[in-house]
Amino acid sequence: MEKRVLVLNLDHSPVAVVSPQKAIVLLLLEKANCLSVYDLLQIRTVSRSFAYPAVICLNHYKNIPYRGVLLNRVNLFRRDRGECQYCGSKKQLTIDHVVPRSKGGKSNWTNLTTACHRCNVLKGDKTPEQVGLTMQTKPFKPSLAYFLSEYAERQAEEWLPFLNGKVENLKFEV
Structure with missing residues (x-):
């Protein structure tokens, strides 16, 4: 390389x-x-x-x-080190809105995080606190x-x- x-x-x-x-x-x-x-x-x-x-x-x-850092899938996964921010899994990752869009959540660095498919489905249209999930790291703008x-x-x-x-x-x- x-x-x-x-x-x-x-x-x-x-x-x-x-x-x-x-x-x-x-x-x-x-x-x-x-x-x-x-x-x-x-x-x-x-x-x-x-x-x-x-x-x-x-x-x-x-x-x-x-020029700031672009908010895109690659940079989001890179910021979260390619793991679910709820359980730590590295498989079947998706992007999750911490505060769901239906509840007024925005698509920005501080509201988006990576989540495995299982945690994302479990969380659904609720906040992490409402379903008992704790985040490993708080989302931030890198x-x-x-x-x-x-x-x-x-x-x-x-x-x-x-x-x-x-x-x-x-x-x-x-």
């Missing part, structure tokens, strides 16, 4: 996550400086070898407008820092020293 590269703005706030090829291009064009590399990894060409960048910093400040830190802990420890600030405008490049 190919490691990704964290791109920081001139003020060291994260602005993007890019492929190593894109990072090398930015470095060769002198549009960025390398701040951290992955140990024991290299990028090789026919005639040259490069250290595998982990974190690069742009040489000029880029103004990036605010920031991009939440998802980025989770990725860094699993696959890019080199990023962690650079993630102590806000990460609201981050863009993932495929």
Whole structure:
């Protein structure tokens, strides 16, 4: 699996996550400086070898407008770590409105959660308290820092020293 590269703005706030090829291009064009590399990894060409960048910093400040985290099925399941928030099951997951829509519940980060099919049917058109269900974690609106830190802990420890600030405008490049 190919490691990704964290791109920081001139003020060291994260602005993007890019492929190593894109990072090398930015470095060769002198549009960025390398701040951290992955140990024991290299990028090789026919005639040259490069250290595998982990974190690069742009040489000029880029103004990036605010974009929040999209509320979608993938991000909701990611926030809830792919398990039912009532019983902990990882099978037959669905999306549940904590306060049902019929009772005025909205479709937002703080009212949606993952639930297994069994718990969702048991809960039905009631609140968790009405049927005796307790939630493992209270639903919250995640920031991009939440998802980025989770990725860094699993696959890019080199990023962690650079993630102590806000990460609201981050863009993932495929």
